[in-house]
């Protein structure tokens with residue numbers, strides 16, 4: 001995997017012009033015709049398409065290839081000179097995550113590490129190298145994410161004169177995430193997974209956000225925000241960086257921050273160690289929940305996320321069975337031929353739900369919201385008065401409806417309904433995993449072959465882990481239904497026996 005990913009990475013590097021404020025014509029080769037929000041398509045991410053035509057050597061280093069440690073070591077030197085205290089970890093090449101932090105000394109369980117001072121952290125309060133650009137952006141209501149994405153591009157564009165130039169040079173030039181998959185790759189490799197739709201939504205959100213900033217702000221100040229610099233390609237880069245590195249600091253009222261150095265730590269689903277601001281030491285720290293020996297990679301947790309969410313934002317899938325927070329969304333729908341379809345849909349809409357609707361499954365079970373939705377889906381017209389109650393429970397999980405006798409009668413149909421949805425999903429995964437996810441057009445270059453291999457591997461890892469949860473759910477449902485049915489038969493047998501006695 002690591003080998004494939006390395007060659008893939010270098011084949012996909014976005015190229016940005018050396019002289020960002022001049023030289024290239026306004027609609028240059030790397031600045032694609034931008035899709036409008038309504039017709040946005042996610043076909044922006046391949047290396048060759050829109051960036052062809054940039055002259056050799058015309059690229060500046062917005063980020064680097066992460067397998068080269070040079071820039072990261074320079075970052076470490078700069079951070080030390082700028083107030084980062086001596087560290088018990090050093091940057092190195094690692095097995096998991098390509099580049100990461102490795103223990104230089106024995107580290108105890110329960111030890112606080114890092115202590116990155118707030119002056120070395122990027123937040124929405126950070127000063128802009130281009131003061132005018134900062135002043136303009138602050139005049140408009142721009143939420144934190146697009147604000148920080150613009151800030152990062154602005155700082156990257158002035159590079160040498162930016163305080164963050166060492167940091168930006170050490171960022172990955174092509175952050176991994178589903179933002180960089182083309183629509184056809186998403187359709188081919190993630191056809192069975194609900195993550196495909198989330199990736200499309202996310203890409204469209206980034207495009208929509210960029211279009212909004214361009215129309216509202218950038219177009220009014222073309223000298224401060226030239227399209228050669230502030231375009232969809234650079235926004236995909238900066239959003240890719242934010243999705244894979246931005247943290248929320250609970251002790252700073254949930255402030256969003258890029259924390260240089262701390263963001264060199266890779267994720268493990270097996271640790272419970274989270275970044276936060278530590279008031280006593282006045283730095284960003286995390287507390288280890290296990291000991292590390294010198295040479296071992298140190299991990300933090302990026303949060304309790306499913307494998308699909310990790311692939312979506314960070315571009316990797318954890319080792320099979322290693323993520324206790326893994327889940328997969330099950331898609332359930334009302335039956336269109338249901339006589340009460342309209343009433344049920346209305347009840348759902350009142351509570352912010354619809355058909356189809358997604359509910360997360362875990363190996364440990366499914367949420368009560370899914371049960372409530374299933375009750376609604378299988379209820380007969382005679383239960384019309386309870387539709388509202390069921391929809392409310394499907395939205396909130398708080399089961400306000402009491403499981404009266406009529407609900408119990410429905411339980412078998414409810415479980416069968418969930419089982420049917422589960423099996424229909426399983427068959428989609430089977431088709432993908434057995435078909436091997438073939439691609440419509442043959443790859444044109446070795447770089448593209450590597451890319452396809454990597455994406456296929458990631459998709460197959462994800463689909464295997466998601467299907468595993470569905471298999472587990474199927475097993476539990478089948479067993480419950482079998483028990484219910486044989487229990488029912490036994491009860492019926494007993495009843496017939498009693499009846500015979502009285503005959």
Ligand SMILES: C[S@@+](CC[C@H](N)C(=O)[O-])C[C@H]1O[C@@H](n2cnc3c(N)ncnc32)[C@H](O)[C@@H]1O
Nearest residue numbers: 066097099176244245263264265266267314316
């Ligand atoms: C916050 S950065 C961590 C530092 C990163 N390895 C680097 O060299 O810049 C997050 C990125 O690291 C990689 N990563 C983190 N944890 C990983 C893991 N458990 N397995 C594979 N890649 C991981 C992914 O590429 C992810 O997008």
